[in-house]
Amino acid sequence: MQTLPIISINLWEMLYALLNLLILYLLVKKFLYQPVKKMLSQRQATIDNEYKEAEEAKQKALSDKQTYEEKLSGAEAEADSLIQSAVQNAGQRELEILAEAKEKADGIRRQAEADAALELKKAEQTIREEIVNVGTLLAGKMLEREMNAEDHKKLIDALIDEIGDEYEGH
Amino acid sequence: MTKTSRSFRLLDMFYIVMMIVPLAIGMAIQVLTKPATEGITLTGARIFFTIPMPLMDFPVTESQINSLLVTVTIFFFCLYMVHGIHERVHLKRQHFAELIVEKVDGLVHENMGEYFMGYSPFIIAMLALSALSSLSSLIGLYPPTSDINVVGGWAILVFILITYYKLKCGPLYYLKSFTEPVALLAPINFLSEFATPISMSFRHYGNILSGTVISTLLAVALSGLSNLVLGWLPGFLGEISWLRVGIPAVLSIYFDVFSGCLQAFIFAMLTMMNVSGAFPKEDYEERKRKKLLKKDAKKQIA
Numbered sequence: 001m002q003t004l005p006i007i008s009i010n011l012w013e014m015l016y017a018l019l020n021l022l023i024l025y026l027l028v029k030k031f032l033y034q035p036v037k038k039m040l041s042q043r044q045a046t047i048d049n050e051y052k053e054a055e056e057a058k059q060k061a062l063s064d065k066q067t068y069e070e071k072l073s074g075a076e077a078e079a080d081s082l083i084q085s086a087v088q089n090a091g092q093r094e095l096e097i098l099a100e101a102k103e104k105a106d107g108i109r110r111q112a113e114a115d116a117a118l119e120l121k122k123a124e125q126t127i128r129e130e131i132v133n134v135g136t137l138l139a140g141k142m143l144e145r146e147m148n149a150e151d152h153k154k155l156i157d158a159l160i161d162e163i164g165d166e167y168e169g170h
Numbered sequence: 171m172t173k174t175s176r177s178f179r180l181l182d183m184f185y186i187v188m189m190i191v192p193l194a195i196g197m198a199i200q201v202l203t204k205p206a207t208e209g210i211t212l213t214g215a216r217i218f219f220t221i222p223m224p225l226m227d228f229p230v231t232e233s234q235i236n237s238l239l240v241t242v243t244i245f246f247f248c249l250y251m252v253h254g255i256h257e258r259v260h261l262k263r264q265h266f267a268e269l270i271v272e273k274v275d276g277l278v279h280e281n282m283g284e285y286f287m288g289y290s291p292f293i294i295a296m297l298a299l300s301a302l303s304s305l306s307s308l309i310g311l312y313p314p315t316s317d318i319n320v321v322g323g324w325a326i327l328v329f330i331l332i333t334y335y336k337l338k339c340g341p342l343y344y345l346k347s348f349t350e351p352v353a354l355l356a357p358i359n360f361l362s363e364f365a366t367p368i369s370m371s372f373r374h375y376g377n378i379l380s381g382t383v384i385s386t387l388l389a390v391a392l393s394g395l396s397n398l399v400l401g402w403l404p405g406f407l408g409e410i411s412w413l414r415v416g417i418p419a420v421l422s423i424y425f426d427v428f429s430g431c432l433q434a435f436i437f438a439m440l441t442m443m444n445v446s447g448a449f450p451k452e453d454y455e456e457r458k459r460k461k462l463l464k465k466d467a468k469k470q471i472a
Contacts, residue, residue: 002216002217003214003215003217004213004214004215004217004229004231004317005213005214006213006214006379007214007318008214008318008319009318009319009322010226010228010229010319011225012221012223012226012228013229013231013317013323014319014320014322014323014326015323016228016234016319017233017314017319017320017321017322017323017324018323018324018326018327019323020237020238020241020299020320020323021295021299021323021324021327022327023241024241024244024295024298024299025291025295025296027241027244027248028244028248028292028295028298029291029295031245031248031252032248032251032267032270032291032294033271033290033291033294034291035252035255036251036252036267036268036270036271037271039255039257039264040268040271042257043257043258
């Protein structure tokens with residue numbers, strides 16, 4: 001088999017090598033470089049996206065936290081005011097109840113006094129009626145007969161007795 | 171697509187097999203066609219057949235076949251590397267693929283600048299083809315890089331690129347650049363223009379070929395020494411050159427592995443340096459700006 005000399009120049013062989021390198025360049029570009037680059041850029045995009053999402057989530061969490069803190073402090077204030085108003089209400093109610101009770105007691109007392117006064121009036125009325133009756137009776141008796149002082153005294157005593165009996169009889 | 175799916179693994183297997191098959195074919199060709207030579211000779215690539223072409227015939231030699239086989243291997247290696255890559259890593263090979271792309275990207279960015287980032291795949295291809303061509307001598311193939319024509323072809327491509335970037339500012343600018351710094355130096359500048367591809371190709375080819383030459387010389391020397399020292403052994407034992415076992419392998423680590431990878435790196439480095447150095451970026455931008463201004467002026471007049 002023939003061999004080339006160790007140093008030989010052949011243009012076609014050079015062209016062949018040149019094309020070989022060019023073709024390999026295109027193959028490497030298409031099947032190694034571009035897929036890897038594409039994958040890398042995709043990964044970059046994914047990472048960027050995820051960072052963005054994480055940042056957004058963090059922002060949201062922070063704003064949520066703020067809202068909740070505000071709400072919490074609002075709730076505390078509300079609770080405070082509730083307690084305060086409750087205490088106030090209770091105090092007022094206490095006063096009201098006391099006033100009511102006093103009023104009631106006053107009412108009862110007044111009623112009792114009124115009742116007593118009425119009773120007294122009734123009693124007076126009764127007494128007056130009795131006196132009128134007695135006077136009528138007395139007048140009747142005096143008209144019935146002439147009487148002396150002794151009789152008069154006896155009569156009055158008897159009258160009073162009578163009256164007392166009548167009272168007892170009531 | 172997951173790592174465990176059946177079709178995925180089958181395709182993986184296919185790629186790996188296709189990576190190995192070209193090299194096996196190369197070895198088979200080597201075994202089948204290499205004549206048993208007496209002694210150790212130093213020759214160029216063996217010619218399989220010759221295609222008649224205008225100007226000069228095109229002999230298809232071992233370097234052509236082997237560089238084709240290496241190209242196929244690299245192609246399937248690429249397919250294997252990007253098979254199943256995903257933005258969420260679940261394959262080990264993906265780290266390697268990313269490492270390759272990012273390292274070369276960094277190298278190109280460092281040596282050529284932002285404008286030349288499109289050269290990354292070219293540099294990857296160049297490094298891979300050069301290194302694997304040189305390393306193919308490890309499995310007994312004829313390394314295509316030890317043929318001046320192969321490396322010369324690459325250097326011509328680099329020369330075309332250099333000239334293309336030098337012509338970017340117009341032919342007048344290109345011609346004027348020869349008279350820098352003084353017009354007297356024009357012939358030397360003109361020569362140095364052609365010296366770049368020649369020096370590049372001869373450096374690469376010479377280094378790989380010198381490794382082969384030294385290995386051959388060493389083999390000859392060791393067999394002679396072996397005959398001299400161990401020739402007294404009885405029968406066929408005396409005919410085996412014992413000293414050729416093991417010792418050339420150690421030197422092969424330098425001449426084949428280290429030198430091959432180093433020369434590939436140097437060739438790629440020089441390509442990057444020369445191509446990016448050929449591009450007068452500031453002048454080009456200035457020229458572009460002036461053109462735009464002219465256009466605007468014309469528009470205003472119209």
